[in-house]
Amino acid sequence: MLSTRRLTWKIGEVAIVDHVSIDLAEGEFLAVIGPNGAGKTSLFNLISGLRRPTDGSVTLAGHDITRLAPHRRARRGLGRTFQSSSVFGSLTVAANVRLAVQARRGGSVRPFPLPRADRDIAERAERVLWRVGLDHRAGTLAGTLAHGEKRKLEIALLLAGEPKVLLLDEPMAGVSAEDVPGLVALIKTLTRDERRSVLMVEHHMDVVLDLADRVAVMHHGALLICDTPDVVMADRTVQEAYLGEKL
Numbered sequence: 001m002l003s004t005r006r007l008t009w010k011i012g013e014v015a016i017v018d019h020v021s022i023d024l025a026e027g028e029f030l031a032v033i034g035p036n037g038a039g040k041t042s043l044f045n046l047i048s049g050l051r052r053p054t055d056g057s058v059t060l061a062g063h064d065i066t067r068l069a070p071h072r073r074a075r076r077g078l079g080r081t082f083q084s085s086s087v088f089g090s091l092t093v094a095a096n097v098r099l100a101v102q103a104r105r106g107g108s109v110r111p112f113p114l115p116r117a118d119r120d121i122a123e124r125a126e127r128v129l130w131r132v133g134l135d136h137r138a139g140t141l142a143g144t145l146a147h148g149e150k151r152k153l154e155i156a157l158l159l160a161g162e163p164k165v166l167l168l169d170e171p172m173a174g175v176s177a178e179d180v181p182g183l184v185a186l187i188k189t190l191t192r193d194e195r196r197s198v199l200m201v202e203h204h205m206d207v208v209l210d211l212a213d214r215v216a217v218m219h220h221g222a223l224l225i226c227d228t229p230d231v232v233m234a235d236r237t238v239q240e241a242y243l244g245e246k247l
């Protein structure tokens with residue numbers, strides 16, 4: 001579904017992402033881990049189009065998307081959440097999702113209302129909110145949501161774009177311990193039930209081991225290993241890469 005080949009991003013002579021080749025199958029869950037500064041977010045930036053690679057390629061469903069702008073990649077089914085929140089805090093939860101649905105449909109600001117189209121958008125937004133379990137929060141100002149709910153809203157914004165591949169950048173960041181299982185369950189259904197492919201950067205190893213079919217480990221920009229969680233956890237080079245850090 002998604003592949004990178006020798007994907008590289010250099011700043012001067014320093015390779016921030018260094019010849020990374022990964023393959024993500026349909027319905028597969030691949031977690032990307034690595035010590036701080038390993039290049040995980042930079043890899044996501046190259047895949048989502050925020051940065052242009054110095055070398056290498058990215059293909060989505062067989063099409064080379066290496067030179068496509070981020071919004072074009074999104075149109076082709078590549079969705080991304082960010083470490084920092086992309087939610088409009090002063091709008092309601094429902095309004096946030098309606099905007100995302102409208103953006104997906106190529107909606108621009110219209111000089112006159114089209115009630116039918118607006119109704120379609122509102123219905124789609126309602127379905128997405130129900131899907132992530134936030135329907136009861138539709139009228140709440142997004143800025144007042146707790147962290148766990150805000151993460152769910154970010155996933156809702158992503159789902160509004162109807163992505164085939166989701167890039168999740170630290171979806172558990174800032175989420176309180178009691179909200180983690182609910183969020184993990186939601187993310188699990190995205191792959192297991194809906195056959196979406198997920199690439200996730202996450203520091204919480206218990207979450208990674210619970211969700212991931214395979215784990216890719218980055219170190220100094222390069223891919224150390226990409227294998228099943230059992231194999232990765234037992235690997236000596238992985239343990240050495242994390243020396244001095246908690247795995």
Ligand SMILES: Nc1ncnc2c1ncn2[C@@H]1O[C@H](COP(=O)(O)OP(=O)(O)OP(=O)(O)O)[C@@H](O)[C@H]1O
Nearest residue numbers: 011016034035036037038039040041042043201218
């Ligand atoms: N625009 C930039 N200019 C200069 N250096 C950069 C830039 N972006 C990233 N880097 C450097 O590249 C390295 C990798 O950064 P990146 O954020 O991709 O790592 P990461 O694995 O996501 O780290 P973390 O787990 O801390 O989020 C770091 O040393 C960082 O300082």
